[in-house]
Amino acid sequence: MNAQSVTTHLRTLGHRISRAREAIIEIFSSTTKPLTAIDVLLTLEKVGLPVNKTTVYRELEFLLAQHLLQEVQIESGIIHYESAAQDHHHHLICQTCKQIVAVDPKEIEQGIDKLARRVRINEGFTISDHSLEFYGHCAHCQ
Amino acid sequence: MNAQSVTTHLRTLGHRISRAREAIIEIFSSTTKPLTAIDVLLTLEKVGLPVNKTTVYRELEFLLAQHLLQEVQIESGIIHYESAAQDHHHHLICQTCKQIVAVDPKEIEQGIDKLARRVRINEGFTISDHSLEFYGHCAHCQ
C-alpha cells in the first residue's frame, strides 16, 4: 500500500487530505522502521512542514483508527508506530544504538500458535495478538 | 529466593534494611504478578506502611540494580516489575480487565533460540534477551 492509494482510500471515506496528513502517510510508507510521535514531528520539521505536536498525536491516532498504522510494543514508555501494510513480523532492538530492525520469524509463528491453543485450553484465555521483541547488540555495537 | 535471604544478602553487601525496603522485598517475594510503582505504593498503604512515591521509585531502581527485580515489558507507558528469582517466562495480558498471568512456554523457547541463532548469522545481531507477551481475553472477559 503506497502513499497514493492510502490517500485515495481515505478520500473515498470522506476524510480530508491535509498537508500534514499527506506528509505523515508518506513518511510511514517510505520506511519499515517503527517511529514515535517525536520522530514524526522532527521529520516533518526537516521536510519544511512543521506542525504542532498535538496534530501529530491526533494524526497517529486517526491513522491507527483507520488501520493504516499499528502500534508496536517496544521499550516501555514510548509508543512506536509502523505501517499496517506489512506482513506480521517482530523486531530486533539494539540496546546500544537503539536501532530497530524487522525480523520475519515465520519459523516461530507455528510454535506461537501452538502455545496459544494450549493456553486457551489450560487457562481459558483466548489470545488475539502477541508481541515478540529481541534485545541485543547489532553488528556495529558488539 | 525468599524475603529473608534477600535482606541477608543485601546486608552482607553493606546496604541498610529500612522498613520500606523490607516491605517492598516482602511484596515481591509473595507474588508472581508484575507490579507497577503505583501497585507497590498502594500495597504499602494498605499494610499500614505509607511511603512517599519517590521512595517507591528509588527502591524499585535500587532492587533492579541489585538484580533482585526485573522489568517486564508490558503495555507501553507503565513499567512493571517482578521478582528476578523466577524462571524465565512470558505473560498473558487480558485486554479487558488488565490482569496479567504468567505462562511458562518451555515448548517455545527452543524455537526462539533457534531463531536467535539464525538472526545472529543473517544480521550480525547478537541477542541477549527477548520479550514475548500475549494479548487477549481471560476466561471471565470473553
Added chain:
DNA sequence: GCACTATATGCAAACTAGTTGCGTTTGTCA
C-alpha cells in the same frame, strides 16, 4: 543506651509523553 555518619526518605518542583478544550484555519464541495 547514645552519638556519629552515610544511607534512605519526604517534599516540592521539574520533566516527558501524551491528552483535552477551545477558538481559528483550511480542505472539500456545492
Added chain:
DNA sequence: TGACAAACGCAACTAGTTTGCATATAGTGC
C-alpha cells in the same frame, strides 16, 4: 467563491517518573 465540518495550533492539563535538597534513620562503635 462561500459554507461548514474537519483539521489545526495553542495553552493548559494529566500521569508516570525523576531530581535537588533538607531531614530522618539504620547500622556501627562507644
